[in-house]
Amino acid sequence: MHFLRERTARFYLAAALCAAAIVALSLFSSRLANLPTGPDGEEVLRVSTGAFTTSLDQVLKAEGIDDAGRYRLSKALAASLDLRRLRPQDTYAISFSTWGSVVSLSVTRDLKDYLLVPETGGGYEVSVRQVEIKSSAARAAGAIKSSLWESMSAAGVPPAVILDYADIFSWSVDFLTEVRDGDRWALAWEYRTDPSGKVVSQAVSAAVYDGAETGRKTAAAHAGGYYDEKGDSLRSMFLRAPLHYRRISSYFSNRRFHPVLKYFRPHQGIDYAAPSGTPVSAVADGTVTFAGWKGGNGRLVILRHGSGYESTYGHLSRFGKGARRGRRVSQGDVIGYVGSSGLSSGPHLDFRVKLNGTPLNFLKMKYRSTGTVSGSARAAVAASIAALEAAVQK
Numbered sequence: 015m016h017f018l019r020e021r022t023a024r025f026y027l028a029a030a031l032c033a034a035a036i037v038a039l040s041l042f043s044s045r046l047a048n049l050p051t052g053p054d055g056e057e058v059l060r061v062s063t064g065a066f067t068t069s070l071d072q073v074l075k076a077e078g079i080d081d082a083g084r085y086r087l088s089k090a091l092a093a094s095l096d097l098r099r100l101r102p103q104d105t106y107a108i109s110f111s112t113w114g115s116v117v118s119l120s121v122t123r124d125l126k127d128y129l130l131v132p133e134t135g136g137g138y139e140v141s142v143r144q145v146e147i148k149s150s151a152a153r154a155a156g157a158i159k160s161s162l163w164e165s166m167s168a169a170g171v172p173p174a175v176i177l178d179y180a181d182i183f184s185w186s187v188d189f190l191t192e193v194r195d196g197d198r199w200a201l202a203w204e205y206r207t208d209p210s211g212k213v214v215s216q217a218v219s220a221a222v223y224d225g226a227e228t229g230r231k232t233a234a235a236h237a238g239g240y241y242d243e244k245g246d247s248l249r250s251m252f253l254r255a256p257l258h259y260r261r262i263s264s265y266f267s268n269r270r271f272h273p274v275l276k277y278f279r280p281h282q283g284i285d286y287a288a289p290s291g292t293p294v295s296a297v298a299d300g301t302v303t304f305a306g307w308k309g310g311n312g313r314l315v316i317l318r319h320g321s322g323y324e325s326t327y328g329h330l331s332r333f334g335k336g337a338r339r340g341r342r343v344s345q346g347d348v349i350g351y352v353g354s355s356g357l358s359s360g361p362h363l364d365f366r367v368k369l370n371g372t373p374l375n376f377l378k379m380k381y382r383s384t385g386t387v388s389g390s391a392r393a394a395v396a397a398s399i400a401a402l403e404a405a406v407q408k
């Protein structure tokens with residue numbers, strides 16, 4: 015096998031010579047590395063990608079680009095992009111030639127791609143184009159076990175979509191207190207991704223909740239709003255509860271999210287047992303008529319709404335920013351935080367609604383839709399809900 019050994023030896027020698035040549039070339043080229051070489055079809059040897067957790071200058075420096083090279087790249091890019099505004103969600107891709115020079119620098123921010131390529135003469139040509147967005151659809155369904163959050167998370171529904179789902183039904187279902195084990199849920203959503211696979215937007219297209227306590231609720235997107243299968247808008251004058259799912263989940267996101275709460279009815283209102291500090295939302299648009307201390311109610315907020323309605327929120331630990339007498343508040347605004355001020359045995363929200371001074375059973379109040387669609391729009395909404403239900407019953 016002498017022959018083979020000789021060939022192997024020759025091969026190694028050739029390889030060593032090649033490697034030496036490459037090292038020599040790269041040593042040589044590293045001196046030129048950061049000089050633009052002109053758009054004459056260089057091969058790309060290496061692409062470096064990442065996110066802007068630091069400045070563009072630091073990124074380029076870490077890639078070994080010298081002062082003059084960094085200056086030229088930054089200056090060229092700054093003409094069309096404010097470099098101080100680059101954030102970790104913005105990304106870059108730098109490609110280097112076999113000679114180590116920058117063949118292109120691409121920065122992606124706000125769905126725009128800024129591409130720099132060297133020009134003859136030492137400068138860079140910048141082109142800006144819209145990032146290509148891909149649309150996709152997804153569906154999920156399941157039964158409640160413990161809470162909406164846990165059940166949907168376990169089925170792979172992204173957190174943002176769970177919150178959107180809760181928002182869509184927030185006028186008719188209180189997902190904090192009215193969810194029961196075995197309730198069925200289903201939803202279809204659309205999402206758009208950029209070329210890196212990052213989700214840039216998502217929206218629920220159809221949703222169903224069928225619960226022991228809530229009955230069957232349906233929704234489908236149409237013209238920026240949501241409608242049930244009869245074509246009625248899901249929006250109503252009152253939110254189903256003063257403890258709003260989205261507000262609470264964002265409040266507890268860094269602590270512990272306890273989405274199962276309870277309510278009690280010891281009087282003509284409702285007591286919501288919730289941890290101290292839980293945000294309390296205005297159930298309807300209105301005006302603050304009282305925000306202060308009132309005997310056994312402790313810290314109390316009273317809102318006046320249209321048509322003779324009034325809502326009150328007692329035992330608060332503190333007030334929300336907009337909770338000042340005379341101020342307007344919007345439905346869902348945080349007007350205070352759960353506490354146990356006044357005569358209270360533990361943290362809870364004392365919530366009451368009155369109509370022309372007479373206490374109402376808020377939980378039994380008739381749900382009133384704020385609008386309807388008819389004709390082809392209604393048919394489309396109904397078809398979208400039917401398609402979801404058919405798909406998840408398989």
Ligand SMILES: [Zn+2]
Nearest residue numbers: 284285364365
């Ligand atoms: Zn009470």
